[in-house]
Amino acid sequence: VAKQITLIQCVGKGRYGEVWKGLFHYEAVAVKKFLSRDEASFNREIEIYTLSNLNKHENILAFICADVTSENSCTRLWLVTAYHELGSLFDFLSQNFLTLTDMLSIMTSIASGLTYLHTENFGTQKKVAIAHRDIKSKNILMKTRSVCCIADFGLAVTKQKTGLLDVGRNNYRVGTKRYMAPEVLDDSFGKDDFAAYTRADIYSFSLVLWEILRRSDQPPLSNYEVPYQYQVPSDPSFDDMRKIVCVEQFRPEIPSHLEMNAEMPSLQSICKIIRESWLKNPSSRLNALRIKKSLINLMSTKMTNN
Numbered sequence: 130v131a132k133q134i135t136l137i138q139c140v141g142k143g144r145y146g147e148v149w150k151g152l153f154h155y156e157a158v159a160v161k162k163f164l165s166r167d168e169a170s171f172n173r174e175i176e177i178y179t180l181s182n183l184n185k186h187e188n189i190l191a192f193i194c195a196d197v198t199s200e201n202s203c204t205r206l207w208l209v210t211a212y213h214e215l216g217s218l219f220d221f222l223s224q225n226f227l228t229l230t231d232m233l234s235i236m237t238s239i240a241s242g243l244t245y246l247h248t249e250n251f252g253t254q255k256k257v258a259i260a261h262r263d264i265k266s267k268n269i270l271m272k273t274r275s276v277c278c279i280a281d282f283g284l285a286v287t288k289q290k291t292g293l294l295d296v297g298r299n300n301y302r303v304g305t306k307r308y309m310a311p312e313v314l315d316d317s318f319g320k321d322d323f324a325a326y327t328r329a330d331i332y333s334f335s336l337v338l339w340e341i342l343r344r345s346d347q348p349p350l351s352n353y354e355v356p357y358q359y360q361v362p363s364d365p366s367f368d369d370m371r372k373i374v375c376v377e378q379f380r381p382e383i384p385s386h387l388e389m390n391a392e393m394p395s396l397q398s399i400c401k402i403i404r405e406s407w408l409k410n411p412s413s414r415l416n417a418l419r420i421k422k423s424l425i426n427l428m429s430t431k432m433t434n435n
């Protein structure tokens with residue numbers, strides 16, 4: 130397959146390797162080129178996509194194929210997926226303000242993808258429950274200006290039938306420190322309890338919801354911010370994050386004009402969802418299905434109000 134893919138340009142770099150725009154049978158595809166030392170992430174991501182036929186959901190990045198070719202001495206590890214011209218949610222938020230309608234649609238699409246990931250179903254399309262472990266705006270892609278999909282499953286853990294946890298061989302890698310839940314930062318969470326991982330995903334998702342909320346055009350705020358931008362240095366250490374999130378129990382500031390906005394009750398409800406998803410106590414947080422349902426309700430009430 131690699132022979133038939135023409136790489137056009139590099140569109141992203143991460144710890145894992147690079148993401149390229151490619152052409153495969155005249156259609157644009159995304160190619161993630163793994164470094165040979167990251168074979169574990171490569172295998173894990175394939176495992177997650179194939180094992181639980183993850184492909185069937187509109188809010189999960191669509192997988193096309195994997196390709197391993199031996200190039201002189203080293204093996205080339207490629208994963209090929211759909212290509213999304215608008216890039217990541219992080220890129221999009223950096224350059225756009227959002228109407229309330231688009232904001233609710235974007236939030237709901239991510240909540241739908243996360244609910245699908247977290248939920249096991251025994252129906253025809255068997256699927257094990259999956260926790261992502263690296264939810265952040267850079268791992269979410271824009272399919273359209275109002276619909277997103279979740280990417281990057283190299284760190285995911287699954288809940289096996291036995292209820293036991295399958296972390297793959299990739300346990301040494303951890304999520305992105307900036308988005309790490311308090312219980313992960315102070316290492317107080319039950320590593321063998323699958324539910325603990327989904328609750329940590331919800332904390333990370335609450336930070337993404339906060340990033341999206343801040344880009345409301347009601348009115349446009351000056352700059353895009355990453356969570357804890359002014360509390361920790363770029364590329365923060367474990368300890369930087371632990372001091373802020375666990376010791377100080379700090380959370381990103383929600384602009385008061387959004388929270389106290391009487392004309393926009395939906396914005397107030399979104400603020401409530403965010404606050405109930407970054408609670409210190411993991412089991413007090415909302416789950417993905419609850420967030421999805423609440424956002425869907427807001428979309429419908431918003432429609433009727435206007």
Ligand SMILES: Cc1cccc(C2=C(c3ccc4ncccc4n3)CNN2)n1
Nearest residue numbers: 140159160161208210212213216280281
């Ligand atoms: C498994 C896989 C293959 C290719 C890309 C990706 C991936 C990303 C991706 C996917 C599609 C893209 N389309 C356009 C621009 C960037 C993209 N990034 C972002 N994080 N992982 N994952």
